[in-house]
Amino acid sequence: MLSQLAQPLLSGTLMGGVYGLIALGLSLVFGVMRVSNFAHGDLLMIAMYISVALWEGFGISPYVSIFGVAIFMFFVGVFIQKAAITPILKSEKERSPLRLILFTVGLSIFLQNLVLMIKGGAPVTATVPLSTQTLPVGDLIVSIPRLLAFVLSIVITVILWFFISKTDTGRAMRAVSQDRETSLLMGINEYKTYAIAFGIGTVLLGLAASMVSTFLYAFPTMGSSYTLRSYVIVALGGIGSIPGAMIGGLVVGIIESISAQFMPASYSEVVIFIIFILVLVIKPSGMFGKERK
Amino acid sequence: MPLEINNINVYYDDFHVLNDVSITAEDGECIALLGSNGAGKTTLINTVSGLNKTTTGDIIFNGKSVKDIPAHEVVELGIIQVPEGRRLFPNLSVRENLLVGAYSKRAREGREERMAYVLDMIPALKNKLSRAAGSMSGGEQQMCAIGRGLMSKPELLMMDEPSLGLAPKIVEEMFEIIEKIMKTGTSILLVEQNVNMSLEISKHAYVLESGRISLSGTAKELESNPKLRESYLGI
Ligand SMILES: Nc1ncnc2c1ncn2[C@@H]1O[C@H](COP(=O)(O)OP(=O)(O)OP(=O)(O)O)[C@@H](O)[C@H]1O
Ligand SMILES: [Mg+2]
Secondary structure, three states, X not given: OHHHHHHHHHHHHHHHHHHHHHHHHHHHHHHHHOOOOOOXXXXXXXXXXXXXXXXXXXXXXXXXXXHHHHHHHHHHHHHHHHHHHHHHHHHOOOOOOHHHHHHHHHHHHHHHHHHHHHHOOOOEOOOOHHHHOEEEEOOEEEEHHHHHHHHHHHHHHHXXXXXXXXXXXXXXXXXXXXXXXXXXXXXXXXXXHHHHHHHHHHHHHHHHHHHHOOOOOEOOOOHHHHHHHHHHHHHHHOOOOHHHHHHHHHHHHHHHHHHOOOOOHHXXXXXXXXXXXHHHHHOOOOOOOOOOO | OOEEEEEEEEEEOOEEEEEEEEEEEOOOOEEEEEXXXXXXXXXXXXXXXXXXXXXXXXXXXXXXXXXXOOHHHHHHHOEEEEOOOOOOOOOOEHHHHHHXXXXXXXXXXXXXXXXXXXXXXXXXXXXXXXXXXXXXXXXXXXXXXXXXXXXXXXXXXXXXXXXXXXXHHHHHHHHHHHHHHHHOOOEEEEEEOOHHHHHHHOOEEEEEEOOEEEEEEEHHHHHOOHHHHHHHHOO
C-alpha cells in the first residue's frame, strides 16, 4: 500500500511545486490590488504556446527561451495592467470588483478563442530530448523535466520571497496592499506598483509555462483548470503569502495525484473544488494566512 | 513663506466641506488648526497632501502651486503628513515602517543616517524596531508614525490629531517631540483638539468651523479670546 502511494506522492510533490509557482502570481496581484484575475490560467496557456512555437518553429529549447518568454510575459502583464486594469480602477471612485471580474473573464474567453483561431484546438507540446528522460530512485521513477521544473519553482519562489521582503519595491508592494491611501503619503506611486505586481505575476507564468511545456500539453481551454487550482492554492495558503502559496501548491498537487489512484483523473478537479469550499467555510484567511482586518 | 492656502473649496460629491479657506504658514513656525469633529480639518490637510482636490483658489508651497500635483509627488516637495489615526502599516515592522517613510526619492539617500537621527529624536522606538507596528500600543504607534513622517525629510510636517486617545503623560512626551522638531526649522501644521497645549507651542492659530475659518490670529490672541475659551476650553 505504502509503496503504491510513494510514486503518486512523488509526482504530486513535483507538480505541486509548479502549481505553487503558478498560484504565486495570482496571490501577489490579488494581495496588492485586490483584483481577481480570471485570465490567469489563460496567460499561462499563451506562454506555453509561445514556448512550443519557439521550439517547433526555430528549434529553440524551452530551457533556452525561458528568459525571453519571461521578459515578454512581463511586458504582456504591464500592458494589460496599463491598458485596461488601471483605467478601470481609476474610473471608479469606490472600487467595485464587478467590472474587473467582467474584464478578466472577457480576457480569458478572448485568449482562448485567439489561440483556437490561430492554432486550432489540438494539444501541443515541446518534445525536447530531455522530455522523456527519467531517473530511477529505488523503486521509483523520477521524470527529469518534472524534477527540473520543481527545483526551479522552489528557487524562483525563494528569489521572489527575497525580493518582496527585502527590497524597497517589495516593501512598497506590501505597504500598498495594507493601506493604499497612506502609501501615497509615503510617495509610493500606487499604479506603478500595480503594474510591477501584475508584471511579476506574468513573469512567473512565463517561467512556469516554459518549464512545463516540455512535458505537458497546451490546448486553448486548459487555462480554467489552472485558474481554479490557483484560487484553491491561494485560499489554502492565504492571500499574499509566498510560503503559503508553495505549501498550498504542494497540498493540491499531492491530493490530485493520490486521488487519481482511486478515481478517474477527471474527478480530481472535483476533489480540489471540495477542498476549496471546505477552506472557505472553515478558515477563510487560509490555512497558513494571517487574519485580515 | 512656505505654505499659502488661498480660498480653497473642497467637495465630497455634493457636500461642500471646505468653504473659501485661506491659511498662511511661515518658515519654521508651528500653526495650530483647531476645530470640532467634522469641521473639515482632515479634509484640509488631505487637500494640501493632494488626496483631495480643490475646485478653486490655490495652494502655494515655496512659491510653487501644488494643487494639481498627485499625492505621491507632493511628498517629493517635502510636504509630509502624519495622518489621523496613525495609519501605520500594521504587518510591517517598526523599522520597515520607518524605511517606507523614506521611500521617496527625496528621502531615500542617506536614510540610514536619517534613521539614526530619528531614533535619537524618539528614543522610545529604539528597542522596538523589529516589532510589528500593529502589535504596539497607541502611544508607541503614534511615536512610530511621527518617526515615519520625519524619515520623509519634511519641510512642512502636517500632524493630524497626534494626541488623540493617548494618556496625558504620553501627550506631554509627544508635544516635547513636536517642539524638538520645530527647533530643527521644520514648519508644522498641527491639527489638534488639545487646544491648550497646541496654543502653547504655536505662533499662529486658525479655528475651522463647519468648513470655514471662524477665528484666526496669534496663539496669544486666541488664548484669551472669549469665544474660543467658551467653545473649546469649556470655561
Ligand atoms: N470621504 C468622505 N466622503 C464624504 N464625506 C466625508 C468624507 N470624509 C469626511 N467627510 C465629511 O466631511 C466633513 C469634514 O470631515 P473631516 O474628516 O475633514 O473633519 P475633521 O475636522 O477632521 O473631524 P475630526 O475631528 O472628527 O477628525 C465631515 O462632515 C465628514 O462627515
Ligand atoms: Mg480629522
